Amino acid sequence: MSGRRVALVTLLAMLAAAGAKADAASLSPVAFSAIPGWAEDDHAAALVTFRKSCQAIDASAAPLRPGVPGGAALAAACAQAAKADPAGARSFFERVFSPFRVGRGQLTGYYEPEISGSLKPTRRRDTPLLARPSDLVSLAQGETAPGLPTGLQAARRTSAGLKPYPTRAAIEDGALAGRGLELVYLDRVDAFFVHVQGSSRVRLPDGSALRIAYAGRNGRPFTAIGRLLVQRGEMTPQTATMASIRAWLAAHPEDGRALMRRNDSYIFFQIDKSLAPADGPRGGQGTPLTAGRSLAVDRTVWPYGLPMYVDGVTPDGAPLRRLTIAQDTGSAIVGTARGDFFAGSGDAAGALAGSMRDDADFFVLLPKPTKDAAR
Structure with missing residues (x-):
């Protein structure tokens, strides 16, 4: 069997273990050093968000709705995350996951509005x-x-x-x-x-x-x-x-x-009475979203909890290079290379999210087999 065929079979197995339905032929293995901005990112912040996802990936956690994955590969990665030192977060992701380039696609933004309302209808607020x-x-x-x-x-x-x-x-x-x-x-x-x-x-x-x-x-x-x-x-x-x-x-x-x-x-x-004021809203995975670290993805392609790296730009042209975690979905988020970036809560987040609609490069971090991740 050729080396290319071996790599493809291995990748298919990794995708199946993670619960993803992406076409393996569309994914290209890359080195972490080849991901733009990888070394400069705040990996500790991404680790905090990944650990939140692990609460839903764990078999004992009640999902918000049926279908939240708890595959063996992600569960094993979560076990490693629980022991990881935040100071070594970059090392954790590089040891436990393998990066693949998904492709180029659209990156939009969304946010949690803060608006005025009423418990009873009024002349101005008449829509329930x-x-x-x-x-x-x-x-x-x-x-x-x-x-x-x-x-x-x-x-x-x-x-x-x-x-x-x-x-x-x-x-x-x-x-x-x-x-x-x-x-x-x-x-x-x-x-x-x-x-x-x-x-x-x-x-x-x-x-x-x-x-x-x-x-x-x-x-x-x-x-x-x-x-x-x-x-x-x-x-x-x-x-x-x-x-x-x-x-x-x-x-x-x-x-x-x-x-x-x-x-x-x-x-x-x-x-939702269980959220603290500092929490973001709950995403499709059932865990509170984190501003700048949570990504909505096509739920028919990627399972919740997978780390996804985006290489794009903000509306003012500044680089937006961030390791995010797939924690949400949306009816307009369709396709393998497609993401919706959670910008946060309030008007400032809304101004950012409302202007995001540029293309970006997407990378996915797939969990390595347990024996390889433990090395």
Whole structure:
């Protein structure tokens, strides 16, 4: 068997052990020294974030939802991480993982908004965030049922079987009214962007705050309204930032409402009382996200907990070279070389995240076989 074939077989085994579904042929082994900015990164910060993921990878940790991986390879890496000295974090990652170049793809950003809300509807805050309905059934990747269109990621349980869940427009028109699902009321545009981001800190009139966390989605396809505005000639790809989209929606309230309803995807939420004020929101893995170190990935390709290195730029052109951990996902995050960078909480993080949409080089760190990692 040729050396190339041996390497490919070994890589396939590593991918399977890690729970990934990436095409091994698309990955190229590289040396750590060949990764731009690797030596200068704060590996101790990445180690802290990786250890948070290990709490969910461990078999005794309750996952947020079914499907959180706890593969033997990542579990073994977690055992090594528990003993690692932060001062030797770089050595830990180089000893326990092997780096591979995934390819070049789009790097966007997201954040946790901090917005004002109310527990009761008001003239300005008339749009509720809804709790997860009891008849919502999340579907596994590729799962379907008789009568369901292919590609849906959730469905509605009925006496006649599974049916497509109502669209955003239908829900806004009252498809779930009268079920007591309302958690908090927001301005319409604020509510829409909380759906896009997947979480929020909501400041109430009495000064207290609620942490709003993702609890499910209606399974309908996501449509980016920024792309629709570009197609209509209202903006260019360069000017379609989160800030400019919000400004357009505010200036065109009726047309903006119709535009937002073009996105059939609808998110359901829960109030998370377990997070400390300093914690980030919970990602898809169920662990609190870390600003600058958590990455949302395509969950059908990469398992949660894998270290992913990104080599990109910030909106102002500065290098963004960072070892991140796959801890979240999103309906718009599709593909092997695709990531969504968690920028943090609040307006400053939002300004950064809303302008991130450049290409970046992606690298994945796959855990070595246990006997090799222990050397």
